[in-house]
Amino acid sequence: MHFLKKYYLIAPGPTPVPHDVLIEGAKETIHHRTPQFLEIMKEAMEGAKYLFQTQGDVFAFVSSGTGAMEAAVANLLSPGDKAIVVVAGKFGERWMEILKAFGANVVDISLEWGEAVSPERIKEELEKHPDAKAVFTTHSETSTGTVIDLEGIAKVVKDSNAVLVTDAVSSLLAEPLKMDEWGVDVVVSGSQKGVMLPPGLGFIAIRGEKAWKLIENSKSPRYYFNLLEYRKKFPDNPYTPAVNHMYMLNKAVELIKEEGIEKVWERHALLGEATRRGAKALGLELFSKRPGNVVTAIKVPEGVDGNKITKIMRDKYGVTIAGGQAHLKGKIIRVAHLGYMGPFDTITAFSALELTLKELGYKFELGASLKAIQEYFSENM
Amino acid sequence: MHFLKKYYLIAPGPTPVPHDVLIEGAKETIHHRTPQFLEIMKEAMEGAKYLFQTQGDVFAFVSSGTGAMEAAVANLLSPGDKAIVVVAGKFGERWMEILKAFGANVVDISLEWGEAVSPERIKEELEKHPDAKAVFTTHSETSTGTVIDLEGIAKVVKDSNAVLVTDAVSSLLAEPLKMDEWGVDVVVSGSQKGVMLPPGLGFIAIRGEKAWKLIENSKSPRYYFNLLEYRKKFPDNPYTPAVNHMYMLNKAVELIKEEGIEKVWERHALLGEATRRGAKALGLELFSKRPGNVVTAIKVPEGVDGNKITKIMRDKYGVTIAGGQAHLKGKIIRVAHLGYMGPFDTITAFSALELTLKELGYKFELGASLKAIQEYFSENM
Numbered sequence: 001m002h003f004l005k006k007y008y009l010i011a012p013g014p015t016p017v018p019h020d021v022l023i024e025g026a027k028e029t030i031h032h033r034t035p036q037f038l039e040i041m042k043e044a045m046e047g048a049k050y051l052f053q054t055q056g057d058v059f060a061f062v063s064s065g066t067g068a069m070e071a072a073v074a075n076l077l078s079p080g081d082k083a084i085v086v087v088a089g090k091f092g093e094r095w096m097e098i099l100k101a102f103g104a105n106v107v108d109i110s111l112e113w114g115e116a117v118s119p120e121r122i123k124e125e126l127e128k129h130p131d132a133k134a135v136f137t138t139h140s141e142t143s144t145g146t147v148i149d150l151e152g153i154a155k156v157v158k159d160s161n162a163v164l165v166t167d168a169v170s171s172l173l174a175e176p177l178k179m180d181e182w183g184v185d186v187v188v189s190g191s192q193k194g195v196m197l198p199p200g201l202g203f204i205a206i207r208g209e210k211a212w213k214l215i216e217n218s219k220s221p222r223y224y225f226n227l228l229e230y231r232k233k234f235p236d237n238p239y240t241p242a243v244n245h246m247y248m249l250n251k252a253v254e255l256i257k258e259e260g261i262e263k264v265w266e267r268h269a270l271l272g273e274a275t276r277r278g279a280k281a282l283g284l285e286l287f288s289k290r291p292g293n294v295v296t297a298i299k300v301p302e303g304v305d306g307n308k309i310t311k312i313m314r315d316k317y318g319v320t321i322a323g324g325q326a327h328l329k330g331k332i333i334r335v336a337h338l339g340y341m342g343p344f345d346t347i348t349a350f351s352a353l354e355l356t357l358k359e360l361g362y363k364f365e366l367g368a369s370l371k372a373i374q375e376y377f378s379e380n381m
Numbered sequence: 382m383h384f385l386k387k388y389y390l391i392a393p394g395p396t397p398v399p400h401d402v403l404i405e406g407a408k409e410t411i412h413h414r415t416p417q418f419l420e421i422m423k424e425a426m427e428g429a430k431y432l433f434q435t436q437g438d439v440f441a442f443v444s445s446g447t448g449a450m451e452a453a454v455a456n457l458l459s460p461g462d463k464a465i466v467v468v469a470g471k472f473g474e475r476w477m478e479i480l481k482a483f484g485a486n487v488v489d490i491s492l493e494w495g496e497a498v499s500p501e502r503i504k505e506e507l508e509k510h511p512d513a514k515a516v517f518t519t520h521s522e523t524s525t526g527t528v529i530d531l532e533g534i535a536k537v538v539k540d541s542n543a544v545l546v547t548d549a550v551s552s553l554l555a556e557p558l559k560m561d562e563w564g565v566d567v568v569v570s571g572s573q574k575g576v577m578l579p580p581g582l583g584f585i586a587i588r589g590e591k592a593w594k595l596i597e598n599s600k601s602p603r604y605y606f607n608l609l610e611y612r613k614k615f616p617d618n619p620y621t622p623a624v625n626h627m628y629m630l631n632k633a634v635e636l637i638k639e640e641g642i643e644k645v646w647e648r649h650a651l652l653g654e655a656t657r658r659g660a661k662a663l664g665l666e667l668f669s670k671r672p673g674n675v676v677t678a679i680k681v682p683e684g685v686d687g688n689k690i691t692k693i694m695r696d697k698y699g700v701t702i703a704g705g706q707a708h709l710k711g712k713i714i715r716v717a718h719l720g721y722m723g724p725f726d727t728i729t730a731f732s733a734l735e736l737t738l739k740e741l742g743y744k745f746e747l748g749a750s751l752k753a754i755q756e757y758f759s760e761n762m
Contacts, residue, residue, distance in 0.1 A: 009412055014624055017410045025625065026407040029398045029579045031390055031701045062581055063605065064443050066620040070605040079602075101604040190621070198410045198625040200443055200581050221460075221602055223482040224444065224451040239447040240571070243395055244406065244579040320412045 005318040010349045012142050012170055012295040012322055014192040014199050015339035017248075021196055024251040025244045032241055041235040044246045047253030048203060050261065051172060051195065052187055054179040056207030059230045060249070062242045065169035065190030068202030070098050071225035072165050072188050076134050076211065078219040079103035084125050084162065085136040086117045090143035090325045091167055095136040102220050107132060113328065114144045114297070116290035119152035126160040133214060134163045139187075140171035140294040143325045145334060147175055147292025154182040163211045169193060172203075173256065174268040174294040174338050185211040191245065193294075194264075196252045196340045200245045268293040270380060271337030271346050274373045278350045279335075281372035282357070282364050287332045295322070295336045304360050306330035312356045319352040343377055386699040391730045393523050393551055393676035393703055395573040395580050396720035398629075402577055405632040406625045413622055422616040425627045428634030429584060431642065432553060432576065433568055435560040437588030440611045441630070443623045446550035446571030449583030451479050452606035453546050453569050457515050457592065459600040460484035465506050465543065466517040467498045471524035471706045472548055476517040483601050488513060494709065495525045495678070497671035500533035507541040514595060515544045520568075521552035521675040524706045526715060528556055528673025535563040544592045550574060553584075554637065555649040555675040555719050566592040572626065574675075575645075577633045577721045581626045649674040651761060652718030652727050655754045659731045660716075662753035663738070663745050668713045676703070676717045685741050687711040693737045700733040724758055 009016045030037055048058040061067050073095075077083060083104045085095050088111040099106050107129050109117055122135060135157050140147045150166060157164040163185035168177055172187075173194030179187055185208060191201035204227070206212065215227050229238040256264055272293030276286060279298045287297035300306035307330045310323040322334040335349050350369040358366060390397045411418055429439040442448050454476075458464060464485045466476050469492040480487050488510050490498055503516060516538050521528045531547060538545040544566035549558055553568075554575030560568055566589060572582035585608070587593065596608050610619040637645055653674030657667060660679045668678035681687035688711045691704040703715040716730050731750040739747060 007409060007411065009410070011412050014410045014412060014621065022407040022410075022625075025579075026403040028388060029390070029395045029403075029573070030388065031392050031395060032580070033703075034695065034701060062443060062445050062448065062583075064620040064622075067443065067448075067605045073604075074602075098604045101607075102602045192410070192621060192624075198406075198623065199413070199621045200623045200626065202443075221455075221483045223454075223479045224448045225605075226482075239445040240395065240573060240580045241445075242579065242581045243573075244403075245581065314415060320415060322414075 008319045008345065008348055010319060010321050010336050010341065010345055012193070012334060012336040012338050015196065015336065016341065017196055017198055018255065018340050021248045021251045024247040025198070027244065027247050029243050032237065032243055037243065038235055040246050040250065041241065044249045045235050047250060050253065050257060052179045052205040053177065053181065053261070054205050054207050056179065056205055057231065058203060058205045059227065060241070061202040061225065062200065063202035064199060065188065065202050066094065067225065068188035068190065068204045069094060069167060071204050071227065072186055073098045073102050073104070074220045074222040074225055075218050075227045076163065076165065076186065076214045077102060077104050078217070080105055082107060082129060082132045083134045083136060084109065084129060084132050086138065087111070088115050088117065088144065088146065089113050089138065089141035091138045091141055095138070095167065099136065114146055114288045116146050116148045119149060119156045122153050123156045126156065126162060130161060132162045134165055137164070137166045139166045139168040139177065140175060140292050142170040142295055143328070144288050145292060145295045145297035146288040146290050147171065147294065148290070150177065150184065151182045154184050158183045163214060170294045170338065171292070173261070173264050175292055176265050179205060179207060191249070194339050197245060197248050200242050201249065268337060271341060271343065272296065274343070274346050274376050275335050275337055277372045277376050278346070278369035281369045282354070294338050295334045297332045297334050300331055300333060301362055304357065304362050306333060308360055309333050309356055312359060313352045317352040317355065319349060321349060347373060389700045389726065389729055391717050391722065391726055392701050393574070393715060393717040393719050396577065396717065397722065398577055398579055399636065399721050402629045402632045405628040406579070408625065408628050410624050413618065413624055418624065419616055421627050421631065422622065425630045426616050428631060431634065431638060433560045433586040434558065434562065434642070435586050435588050437560065437586055438612065439584060439586045440608065440615070441622070442583040442606065443581065444583035445580060446569065446583050447475065448606065449569035449571065449585045450475060450548060452585050452608065453567055454479045454483050454485070455601045455603040455606055456599050456608045457544065457546065457567065457595045458483060458485050459598070461486055463488060463510060463513045464515045464517060465490065465510060465513050467519065468492070469496050469498065469525065469527065470494050470519065470522035472519045472522055476519070476548065480517065495527055495669045497527050497529045500530060500537045503534050504537045507537065507543060511542060513543045515546055518545070518547045520547045520549040520558065521556060521673050523551040523676055524709070525669050526673060526676045526678035527669040527671050528552065528675065529671070531558065531565065532563045535565050539564045544595060551675045551719065552673070554642070554645050556673055557646050560586060560588060572630070575720050578626060578629050581623050582630065649718060652722060652724065653677065655724070655727050655757050656716050656718055658753045658757050659727065659750035662750045663735070675719050676715045678713045678715050681712055681714060682743055685738065685743050687714060689741055690714050690737055693740060694733045698733040698736065700730060702730060727754060
């Protein structure tokens with residue numbers, strides 16, 4: 001029968017952008033080198049500090065999150081510098097690739113995809129490598145739905161010579177992250193996830209002398225991402241900033257502040273748990289050893305083609321979730337609970353997932369996941 | 382007396398964005414790894430080829446124009462490679478800074494700001510340095526309003542071992558640029574000038590084996606701007622693209638194609654000449670030795686504070702033009718005729734300029750520039 005196929009974005013980035021934010025982006029583009037725009041930039045960068053829970057420095061590049069990752073590597077390290085890197089998924093691999101591209105001397109903590117590095121393991125490596133300048137971690141590994149104990153890791157790194165760098169591209173606002181309180185030195189993120197903006201901004205937040213000293217001494221070739229230039233010109237930009245994205249950022253921060261960051265974390269936790277319960281109610285297994293509240297990776301049951309799940313959900317029902325990446329292609333699906341998503345987005349995801357799984361011959365009781373999610377919501381709302 | 386202070390952007394970038402383009406940017410953000418978005422990307426990149434007048438490869442970074450400049454340097458050269466660079470203003474200096482940051486062996490053609498390098502001078506340097514891998518030029522030097530004879534220079538570079546790279550950040554669509562016909566190897570540009578988009582995209586266009594061979598052999602550290610990755614994934618992106626900017630790009634290209642690129646060049650020439658005539662009618666001198674149709678740099682007359690001109694125009698009348706940069710601060714003003722601007726924007730600029738100059742005590746006949754511009758328009762429209 002015919003139905004209206006609306007578009008539902010339930011993937012871990014880009015995430016849905018609130019209409020009130022999009023419409024800010026449609027406001028008149030003004031000149032960036034004016035007192036008027038500098039006020040907008042100041043407000044935006046003050047707002048960004050709230051998102052990172054830091055009184056340190058936050059800068060916004062016109063770039064994707066990967067650009068901000070490159071900025072961290074190219075500014076903190078010189079060629080040959082030793083760096084510890086945790087690789088347990090696609091975005092850990094990205095750290096590794098960037099570190100290699102910039103000639104770092106890499107100490108590799110490679111884990112099975114889906115595992116989370118422990119503070120103890122980091123401590124061990126730091127003791128073996130007291131000359132390491134930095135530890136590169138992935139707060140939320142989007143490819144596996146795994147979140148690490150960043151607070152615990154920060155405690156361990158604080159007592160070493162190294163700075164702690166974390167990729168919070170997908171975790172910012174979805175997982176508690178208290179940069180100053182925990183003592184995380186450098187955090188990178190992007191605009192198209194928890195911040196609820198279209199792609200276009202890469203963020204880097206830096207706190208404390210330990211990180212700034214490395215940045216001041218770095219000999220890596222860099223220009224566009226050279227943080228010393230950004231610091232010198234702040235809140236002005238060395239290069240043309242994404243003017244309309246700044247309007248949107250201010251609106252998004254206003255919405256987030258109205259809600260309160262603890263509440264934002266809380267609602268991500270609610271949808272994360274609802275998603276995990278939905279999966280279990282269908283007899284499905286979670287992929288991650290330490291699942292977080294950004295995105296839930298669910299193993300595709302035997303006999304079902306995982307690529308077909310995402311394709312049918314998208315093309316027949318208009319519901320975009322994510323599949324697996326690299327060797328997990330077809331083996332997991334990833335349902336997000338990130339950014340501008342509410343309880344009925346999770347319900348929608350599981351409604352479409354159930355219809356799709358049934359079509360693909362998987363055996364389960366129709367409505368089972370929706371019932372489990374309803375029960376959880378009913379107890380917690 | 383009270384008046385309505387509307388906002389007029391008559392600066393060389395960011396430039397005004399048509400409402401029809403802005404509103405495209407407010408459309409729902411969709412997921413980038415979907416067949417639906419790949420169609421949008423394909424259309425956008427086909428459209429971009431038209432803007433550059435090339436059948437070569439065009440890529441869009443999430444970055445400012447400076448990011449695309451860094452991409453050119455980091456992809457074409459290895460550390461120690463010889464490169465010829467023309468420096469006759471702030472953006473020539475930017476090439477120089479990037480080349481130095483990436484360890485190039487630089488042959489420096491430094492000219493007075495406002496001068497244009499000649500094809501003969503380039504030929505001379507190429508003969509002295511047959512081992513040069515690339516010649517870096519600035520098609521339109523926005524800081525001085527100067528446009529070089531790129532077609533003539535391309536003829537000269539074609540017979541050498543070097544590739545010709547040009548910064549067309551401000552010139553694209555404002556000045557004729559026929560990449561394939563002229564034989565320009567690499568062109569970089571941005572979204573916030575002639576293309577009529579908000580800042581957010583950096584473009585690089587590459588034609589021919591000569592350039593691609595250098596790119597394939599480059600040993601410069603690079604990751605975010607690594608063109609080999611962009612080529613491999615095309616029209617998909619290695620990193621999250623600026624989804625909403627792609628909607629806007631498609632709309633802008635639609636508008637530009639409807640008009641026809643020759644007509645776009647023609648209207649920039651019309652406003653460029655009108656602006657030069659307006660300046661002369663006020664007894665003002667042009668700064669550039671070879672003024673182009675992107676922006677007109679006008680010398681501030683003696684006894685007048687140039688910084689006050691731009692400030693009064695902006696804060697009292699709502700008209701944003703540009704002042705001078707670096708050692709030209711306060712000494713020139715720059716009136717743009719770039720992108721989404723029509724005859725009455727030029728009239729507005731001179732109306733506000735006249736009122737401001739009068740307030741600052743400069744002697745001239747009120748209305749003189751408007752009359753001169755009207756006469757020129759009347760003859761040519």
